[in-house]
Structure formats: structure tokens, C-alpha cells
Amino acid sequence: MLVMMSASKLASVVFALGCTAWFVEAQTVAAVAPRKIQVLIITGQDAHPWREVSPFLKDILNQTGRFEVRVTEEFRGSTLETLSFYDVAILVYSDEKLTIPRWSQATKDALLTFVSSGKGLVVYHHSAASFQDWADFEKLCGCVWRTGQSHHSPVHDYRVEIRDSDHPITRGMTSFMAKTDELYAGLKCQPAANFHVLATGWDDHSLYVPKPREVLPSGPSQDEPLLWTVPYGAGRVFATVLGNDMRAVRTPAFITTFVRGAEWAATGAVTIPLPPELAQ
Numbered sequence: 366m367l368v369m370m371s372a373s374k375l376a377s378v379v380f381a382l383g384c385t386a387w388f389v390e391a392q393t394v395a396a397v398a399p400r401k402i403q404v405l406i407i408t409g410q411d412a413h414p415w416r417e418v419s420p421f422l423k424d425i426l427n428q429t430g431r432f433e434v435r436v437t438e439e440f441r442g443s444t445l446e447t448l449s450f451y452d453v454a455i456l457v458y459s460d461e462k463l464t465i466p467r468w469s470q471a472t473k474d475a476l477l478t479f480v481s482s483g484k485g486l487v488v489y490h491h492s493a494a495s496f497q498d499w500a501d502f503e504k505l506c507g508c509v510w511r512t513g514q515s516h517h518s519p520v521h522d523y524r525v526e527i528r529d530s531d532h533p534i535t536r537g538m539t540s541f542m543a544k545t546d547e548l549y550a551g552l553k554c555q556p557a558a559n560f561h562v563l564a565t566g567w568d569d570h571s572l573y574v575p576k577p578r579e580v581l582p583s584g585p586s587q588d589e590p591l592l593w594t595v596p597y598g599a600g601r602v603f604a605t606v607l608g609n610d611m612r613a614v615r616t617p618a619f620i621t622t623f624v625r626g627a628e629w630a631a632t633g634a635v636t637i638p639l640p641p642e643l644a645q
Contacts, residue, residue, distance in 0.1 A: 401431060401432055401433040402627075403432075403433055404434040404452070404454075404455060405451045405454050405455070406434060406435070406457055407440045407454055407455065407458050408437070408438055409438030410465055411463075412461065412462060412463065413459065413491045414610055418610070421615075426627060429637050432627070441472060445479060448475060448479040451484070453487060454476065456492035459491045459492055459494050460495050461510070461512060473496075476505075477597075482598065484631070485631040486630060487605075487623075489608060490605065493509050493606055497511065505595065505602060507593055508553065508555070508590055509554075510552060511551075515549060516579070516580040516581065516582055518569065519572065519573075524540060525540060525564050525591055528562050528563060528565055532561070532594070534592070534626050538622075541643060543616070544616050545610075547609040548589065550589045551582060552589070559595070562590045562592070563594065565591055567586065570582050570585070571586070592604070592606075601629065603626035603627065607619050617640055624637055
């Protein structure tokens, strides 16, 4: 027996079937596509150009296809719940020599707990100079800039020597040139067993120019850590003191080490490939 169906009812059935097909396809794509790494860039204060650098770092992370990035310019008052959605936090923040409200102890504790629970942290450049009265930050960061102790020569091009080409971040990477960048030296570091150096740079003391209220190095020129990792509880920290300003962060070497370091801090592994010019 032939059953006739009105045009409106037929349209409803077709629409329902179409929705079902779309839902099944969406579920299939969701099952196949890997979950993107959730990133929070913590910024908003720094004597360095955070307003320009923060969106640039967000962009280079997003361009890999591995990350989904959000930015906060006000982290004071944040709690562990604020961080709970994220896999890795990135510090583009420093309060060194700034008269600004400090983070509360609860906010500091939230960051420590976040990392120690198995999440990641990236410490970018001048962020290593922050929180100079927070002893636990030194343990979290591995090496820190200390006002009156640490120093750098004028910005210049210098060679970055890869010291561990087997670590996931630097695996297969050749040494490279940092361009128009600062080379941090005289950092206050934890015992060598507590952090792992990936790359160093030669701090040439002959390049220093005496300036008022500026620390000059003593002793012979020497290698200084520039890229390193720190285990913290069940979590991972990647630190880079490269990238002083927009000239320095636009280089392929900075971009590569930064995005691979962020992926490793978040997951413990690296899938982002090396560009041919940086491969051994």
C-alpha cells in the first residue's frame, strides 16, 4: 500500500536525516582530531614590550595547529580553578623594578599546584626576573635573574650552542645564531642536578659597556644557560631567556624552540617538526 506524505512532512524527515548525518560526521571528526593543547598566556606587566610580544607568541602557537591559546592581562587574584582548564601556562610577565600590586600568596600557590599536579609552565625571557622575594619561584624556574647580581652585554648576534640534541625539544637541532638579542648571564641557578640545560651562549665580557647602576661581570668570559627544563612535581617547566624584543622573537630559531618547548611542557613530548635550516 502506497503511503503518501505531505511536502511539509517530507521536508521535516529530510531535515532530520540531514541533522543526523551531520551529527555522526561531527562525532567522527571529533574522535579523529586530536584535542588541542590549552594554553594560558599570563601577561600584563613588564618593562619589556609585552603588548607586542604576547599576541605574537599567541599567533605562532596557534599557527602550529597544536594549540588553542587565551591571554590574560590580569592574573592577580587567580586561583587553581582559573588554571584548571589549561595544560600549560606561559609567563610573559615581570614585576622587576615596577611599583605594582604583587600576586597574593593564594595565586602563587595556585601556580605551584597547577604545575606540580602534572601541567606545564613556560618561563619566557624577562619573566625569570620576576618575584624576587618568592623563594619557591626559584625552584620552579630553575634559574632566575637577580637584580644586582645578573647582567647582560648590549644586544648583539651570538651563537647558541645546543648541549642536548636528544631531548624532545632540541632533538636533531643544530646550533644557531640568536639575532639582536640579550644574552642573560650571572643568573642565580638551582643545583645542577635540579635542572637540565638544553642550550648555552658564550658571555663575552669584552662586549660590556660601563653604565651607571649597571652590573659588570667579574672573572673570565664563560658559557651561560639559555634554554633549560625543570621537573616540578609531576609537571614540567621549559625556560628560555632568548627573545628580548620583536626583533629577537621573529627568528626561526626562537619560534622553533618556543613552540616545541611549549608542547613539551604541556605533554612531555614533541610532535612539531624542525624546519630544515635548523636540522642537523
